[in-house]
Amino acid sequence: MQFSSKCRETADACRFCWMCRHICPIGNVTGQERNTARARALSLSVVMRGAAELDKDIADNVYECALCGACTEDCATGWDPVIFARESRREIVLAGRTPAYIMPMLERFGESGSIYGAEEENDAFAAAAARHAAKTDILLYIGEDARHGAKKNAVKAIELLEKAGVDFTVLCDEPVSGRTLYFLCGDVKEARDAMEAAANTYGEYKKVVFYDAGDAKTAMQEAKELGIDCAAALVSFPAYIAELIDTKALKVNKGDKKYTFQDPAALTRGIEDTVSPRKVLSACGELCDMLLIGKATVLAGQKIMAEYMPETVKGMAAKRWVDCKNMGGSVMVTADSAEYLALEATKPDGCELLTIEEAVLQCL
Ligand code: SF4
Ligand code: SF4
Structure with a gap:
């Protein structure tokens, strides 16, 4: 070896x-x-x-x-x-020693282009994406996790950009970012090929907005470390929403809700963005942070690992709800589909789970 x-x-x-x-x-x-x-x-x-x-x-x-x-x-x-x-x-x-529970994901990648297999069917998403099929300067990159279980959230992200008057594209044949294959196999040719193919697609746009933090990290950090670059400006969804609020494209009315933000590790430790989600939520209401936030955040979900360690992933999410409640919070906000799905599966009675776009949409 x-x-x-x-x-x-x-x-x-x-x-x-x-x-x-x-x-x-x-x-x-x-x-x-x-x-x-x-x-x-x-x-x-x-x-x-x-x-x-x-x-x-x-x-x-x-x-x-x-x-x-x-x-x-x-x-x-x-x-x-x-x-x-x-x-x-x-x-x-x-070495051909891939554990048996990992193999089905690699086989699905070979068959369908995604480790999760065929995309989730969702009519609302299909209709929303169809409104943005035309080529523009801005690509809203939805990502593999959202397309396989959280399309209902991606619909809200599309609605929010529509409210801001942004002219953007959503691809029906979106390439994977390479993130999931890199997670499972590390630096192998197939993962690099996937990242390169994605970078070529990003390069057809002036700006790419990554809906999921994990894909933002892969494109903005991991691909670059492997020498894969692209000409487009790459930005995470929370950073783009913060920009739209700053420029008044989104006019947010501050309410009295208390939000607890679950920092995605990919956003904070990956591309070092701890500020923009809090700027967004501070415009919407009051922040009620947990003790371990920003770069010290604790993972609250992992969709790939949920395929083979579902109870452990649920356990992580359940612990994060405890962290939230310990600080007097009850409204958790996410910026990552995998964390949303795990937190949704473990949500305690009396608590609310929102995506960052839902939090903003409620304040327009
Ligand atoms: S604290 Fe110790 S075990 Fe942990 S990363 Fe550092 S050297 Fe390794
Ligand atoms: S904290 Fe645990 S799960 Fe996270 S990278 Fe370190 S060993 Fe792996």
Whole structure:
């Protein structure tokens, strides 16, 4: 197996360190020591030395990491355990040791172009997208997660841009961003090809607005790290809505609702945007933040992992509802379809879940 020197160094740094053990959102649900950066590093470092096979148990452990970067953010000495979690996925896949529960997703990608298979049918979305089939300067990129379970939310995003008078395009044959394949397989040719194909599509527009935080991170950070660039201006949906409020294209009437924003890790630790969603929600009402916010956010959902660890993903979302209620909040707002879906499945009685576009639409 081929591991980079950076990957080996990182695993060696983490394998005897306990310092970030409290931070892993997966470990905090399972309660298992195996779900820490340190435990994963310990087993992988033995594999990297050639002293053990990368067997099923180690492969399972590698796929139990959400690649959320909370441990990286917490690390006082600057190590990034995402490096070995992602690189070992590539080695697992290339060695033909992909866990059986991952294979159906890769097969669906081969058959349909998405790891989730055929798109969700939704008449309201089809009608809304059809209103924006013509080519314009701005692409609203919906993304794989929203197209497979959260199209009802994407309809609201389209409605909001219509209210702002934006002339934009929604593609019926939208390419995947490459995010899901990169998550499952790491830096393999197929993931790069998907990112390049998506970048070529983005390049046909002046501006691309990413509805989901995960796709924004892939296009704005991960693809660039792999040397894949595009000429279009790339922006996250919350940042674009903040801009539309700033320029008065959206005239928001401030109400008395208290909003608790669930920062997507891809937005904060990925493209370092902790400000724009709060600008948007502050225009709509009062903010009621949880303790761990911004770059310190805690994952509240992961749609790919929900395919093979559904109860753990629900557990993460349930914990975030507790965090929200502990601060006196009851209205959670999301900017990521995967987190919306997990929070929706675990919403306590008496609480409300909104997407950021729903929060704004309610104040127009
Ligand atoms: S990421 Fe940092 S704190 Fe966490 S195990 Fe590695 S060296 Fe320790
Ligand atoms: S990247 Fe996230 S899920 Fe993976 S070990 Fe670090 S904190 Fe846990």
